[in-house]
Amino acid sequence: MSNEADVRPDDEIDLVDLARALIRRRWVIIGTFLVCTLGAAFYAFSQERVYAFTTSIELGEFGPQEYVASASGTKNTIEARILLSAKRAYLKERNLESMPFDVSVSSAQESSFVNLVTEAPLDQQETVAEFHDRVYKRLRDEHQSRLTILEDESDAKLKNLRESLKAEQRRMKVLEGLSVNSTEQAGNGETEAQALAGEDVRATLSSSDAALTLLLSQLQLNERISEREERINEIQSNLREEQTRRSWIKPTRAEDLAIASLSPVGTSRALILVLGALLGGMLGVFMAFFVEFAARVREAGTAS
Template sequence: MSATQNQRYEDEITLIDLAATIVKRRRVFYAVFLSCILVGIAYAFVTENTYQYTSLIQVAEKGADEFLEPPATTIATLESRWLPEREVAYLSENGENFPFTTSFANPENTGLIRLVSESTTKNAEHVETVHRYLVEQVQQRHNALLEREKRSLESQMRSIDQSIDVLKSGQDSGQVLAEAFDRKTKLESDLQALKAAEMLVLARQGAEKTGPARILIITLATIMALIGGVFSAFFAEFLALVRSQVAASNEANE
């Protein structure tokens, strides 16, 4: 029992053994550690800063808090039709996919649609081109809906005008005539309340940088360098022990 315990204790690795291994293989540790640090610093200073570019659209309205098309429906069309169409066109023109991502949102209880893209300043012009295209698609769609709604209201008003002319020549039509005038007034109010879609902001660059900060990249590189250096030192020691044992085995066989 005592011999078994002694064998187990001899096989255990203490902190002193670990420290001794790192000291013994310090050149490997330093080489890997410094290499990782230099790579991290180079990456931190070579990587371009990214910013958020925001565009805002006010959807077409037909009254207070009433929209010709729900913002959610417009966003669905942006995501499933207009943005993919622009992505295909960009791929055809440039031979590569968009170098940025674009998302859409509708702030709660508003008729606003927000377009947000994260990109480097180098691609800012491409972001503006894409945002302008998407905004124009929304405006064209909503203006078409606006014209259709306008024609419908004007048609109803002409019909009421004809009814009013008929009622004026009749007798005992005072109440009906008053109701017709009320309907016409309501339609005129609805017509005046129509409001076209409007671009409020186009590809405005945010003040704050996005993406990891340089200090964070360097900190992570330092941690990875430490882990990589320790692992490399132990791996180098492991290889040395394997070579030593193979050489000893070969000598014994001879």
């Protein structure tokens, strides 16, 4: 029983002993902390500040909420084809082996904008803007060819609608003229019927048949006139709609190139300093225990 009591305290961690060891090795902790903190400070302030340069490209339109291409499709086109071609031309012109910066493409879902984003130092803004402009112009030219086709199709449709409207209006005038003539004939027929009514019953019956025929003809003319009016209204509605669509055609455009972010991007200097201080503190405690352990091992070896 007494042996077990003597052994148990040796297996427990003595917090007071640990505190004494940390106090004895405080200079190891302080030194390690200062080295890590100063190293983090040197790294943080030696890094060049990097900003995000953004170029927003608004997709071309050929009608309200009708775009020459979707934002996601445009993003894929830029990444798979236009960006690669632009990089090759850029490297060849400047005789470089690799790009000094990278370009990413982003687009929000159901949006009419595609963004070119580059992270680079502030002194490279002009170079980034030049490259963004190169990518934008290639996309704009590709979209413009599609818009030209849509413009030609819209112009042809407008021409056909105007010609159809003129033709329907000419037919309408003819029908209106026939209607006026039919009304006049019906009035003359009634006058003749009244004049002949007292002379001959047969003439009266004949005049009544003629009046009935004119009346039926008038009804048919009115029906055809109504149909023409509906057709004219329909053509005019289609014409206004197509004119609105045609006037809405806008090319793909970018107002500003490589707009710099208000503050640097990436890990901030303050965060690097905090992380360095935390790492220095933890590493300092570890080094203090390691030095204390090594010292005790030497003492045990010397005593033996």
